[in-house]
Amino acid sequence: xxxxxxxxxxxxxxxxxxxxxxxxxxxxxxxxxxxxxxxxxxxxxxxxxxxxxxxxxxxxxxxxxxxxxxxxxxxxxxxxxxxxxxxxxxxxxxxxxxxxxxxxxxxxxxxxxxxxxxxxxxxxxxxxxxxxxxxxxxxxxxxxxxxxxxxxxxxxxxxxxxxxxxxxxxxxxxxxxxxxxxxxxxxxxxxxxxxxxxxxxxxxxxxxxxxxxxxxxxxxxxxxxxxxxxxxxxxxxxxxxxxxxxxxxxxxxxxxxxxxxxxxxxxxxxxxxxxxxxxxxxxxxxxxxxxxxxxxxxxxxxxxxxxxxxxxxxxxxxxxxxxxxxxxxxxxxxxxxxxxxxxxxxxxxxxxxxxxxxxx
Numbered sequence: 001x002x003x004x005x006x007x008x009x010x011x012x013x014x015x016x017x018x019x020x021x022x023x024x025x026x027x028x029x030x031x032x033x034x035x036x037x038x039x040x041x042x043x044x045x046x047x048x049x050x051x052x053x054x055x056x057x058x059x060x061x062x063x064x065x066x067x068x069x070x071x072x073x074x075x076x077x078x079x080x081x082x083x084x085x086x087x088x089x090x091x092x093x094x095x096x097x098x099x100x101x102x103x104x105x106x107x108x109x110x111x112x113x114x115x116x117x118x119x120x121x122x123x124x125x126x127x128x129x130x131x132x133x134x135x136x137x138x139x140x141x142x143x144x145x146x147x148x149x150x151x152x153x154x155x156x157x158x159x160x161x162x163x164x165x166x167x168x169x170x171x172x173x174x175x176x177x178x179x180x181x182x183x184x185x186x187x188x189x190x191x192x193x194x195x196x197x198x199x200x201x202x203x204x205x206x207x208x209x210x211x212x213x214x215x216x217x218x219x220x221x222x223x224x225x226x227x228x229x230x231x232x233x234x235x236x237x238x239x240x241x242x243x244x245x246x247x248x249x250x251x252x253x254x255x256x257x258x259x260x261x262x263x264x265x266x267x268x269x270x271x272x273x274x275x276x277x278x279x280x281x282x283x284x285x286x287x288x289x290x291x292x293x294x295x296x297x298x299x300x301x302x303x304x305x306x307x308x309x310x311x312x313x314x315x316x317x318x319x320x321x322x323x324x325x326x327x328x329x330x331x332x333x334x335x336x337x338x339x340x341x342x343x344x345x346x347x348x349x350x351x352x353x354x355x356x357x358x359x360x
Contacts, residue, residue, distance in 0.1 A: 001194045001210035002095045004086065007036040008075070008115060009108025010043040011132055011179075012101040017049050018187035019100075019194075028195035033089030037082055037115070039063050039074060039107045052085055054078045054111075064106035068145045071110025079118040095210045096126040099157070101149075104134035104142030109149035116156040126214060129153050129160035130190065132182075133328060136166060140335035147332025150222075159217035159317060161190070162224055163256040164324065189227045189256070193313055196269050196303040206282075208269050208301035216267040216299065216317045222325065224257035226250035226314035232307075236278040239310060243270055243281030244288065246312040251292060255314070257324050263293040264318025271303035272310035289314065 007016030013036030020034040035050035040063035044051040053061060055074035064070040075082070090097060099116050101108030112129060119127045131153055134142035154160045168185040196208045217223055228249035232239050247268060251261060266289050270282050286300035293316065303313075319325070 001030055001196070001213055002032050002093050003030060003194055004033040004089045004094055004097050005031060005035075006082075006086075006097065006099050006115065007034070007049075008099060008101045008112040009038055009071075009105050010040065010102065011105065012036065012099075012108045012112065013038060013043060013047050013049075013051070014179075015102075015130065015132070015183050015186055016100050017047050018183045019191055020049055022187040022191040023195065026191070026195070028191070030191070030194040032091070032094060033086075035085055035089075037075075037107075037111065039071065039111075050085070052082065054082065064110070066106040066141050066145065068106050068110030068149060071105075071107040072114040073110075074107075075111035075114040076118075079115065082115060083118065083122060090123060090125075094125055095214070096128055097123060098128050098130055100130040101153075102132045102134070103146035103149045103153065104132075104138060105145065109145045113149060113152040113156045116153065120156065126158040126217070128217065129157040130163070130186075131160050132163045132165055132186075134165055136331070138165070140338055143328075143332045143335035144339055147329055147336065150329075154220070154222055154320070157220070159220050159223050161256070162222050164258060164328075167256055167258050186256075189225055189313065192227075192271060192303070192311065193225060193269070193315060196271070196301075196313070206279075206301045208267070208299075208303055212267055212299050212301065213315065216265045216297075216315050219264050219318050221264075221318045222257075222320040224255050224260045224316045224319050226255035226316070227311065228254045229309050229311035232272055232276040232310040234276065236276055237280075239276055240278045240281035240284065242310055243278060243312065244285045246310060247285035247288065247314065250312045250314045251289065255316070257319060257322065259324040260316065260319040260322035261292055262319065262321065263295050263316035264297070266290075266293050266295050266298040266317070267313075267315040268298065268300040269303050269313040269315070270300070270310060271305050271313065272307055274302065274304045276308075276310060277302055277304075285312070
């Protein structure tokens with residue numbers, strides 16, 4: 001899947017760089033362009049990809065201080081300049097544009113939905129979001145910001161691949177170490193998804209291509225991604241249970257959005273050496289996914305790689321009705337109510353409004 005990545009805000013820039021590095025180091029060539037946009041100069045200085053500072057007239061390169069309405073306003077004012085950076089990056093060979101952001105801060109949570117709205121007006125290829133939910137221990141303002149941003153981002157995007165910061169964080173890590181590890185895991189999982197079908201080290205029986213990813217995300221809303229891997233035997237027949245077990249693990253314990261199991265559509269990708277991938281295992285795993293997700297549209301395919309392990313990727317489209325989303329939105333409402341009670345802006349009613357127009 002040939003894509004262009006735009007990171008908005010601090011987390012968005014770091015994740016975009018991690019994705020670009022993962023793709024480059026493995027020679028997948030799925031990422032055809034990557035750059036980062038921010039209102040804070042210091043956050044851009046640590047990045048090796050192309051960067052762009054916006055909002056200098058208003059915040060002097062110091063960021064928006066968690067104010068996502070200000071982040072949205074600045075992005076709207078300078079959207080034309082940001083679009084100019086896309087010249088030569090988005091081509092006729094591009095399958096999609098991904099806007100990447102942490103949803104808890106100011107620039108990312110406000111700027112990413114606004115940039116997505118502008119991109120939709122210009123390009124006729126899908127514009128997807130990659131959004132990161134703040135962890136439970138990251139503070140009330142981040143919960144409230146993400147609650148306002150999430151519905152808006154999902155509305156403006158063709159689909160938002162949502163990642164819960166608590167999902168891929170290991171116990172015992174500091175906050176900074178946790179973020180670095182999460183970014184690496186995001187890069188590995190999404191990087192493999194984008195590369196599926198692009199690098200062929202052998203001939204698979206049913207190789208996944210970009211159209212199957214696009215079809216899985218076609219209904220819009222919120223998507224999640226599951227991942228698991230295991231050592232593979234040399235004989236494909238011995239890997240039937242390996243594939244089915246890895247698929248169960250990917251869905252039940254390895255998703256970017258815990259407890260998001262029911263979905264409108266799903267895609268199963270089994271990556272590994274073609275001689276070790278058992279077709280019977282892929283089909284059994286696909287049927288199990290149909291039962292667990294409740295979806296009648298579950299696609300399955302191979303991603304041939306020269307590896308002694310088998311990895312499974314499970315992409316779920318249309319998971320916004322999940323328990324995890326409900327829990328998060330409840331927490332976001334509580335955070336906004338507490339901010340209101342302490343003299344902050346009264347925007348609690350925004351969470352009851354599916355449009356969330358007041359963010360813009």
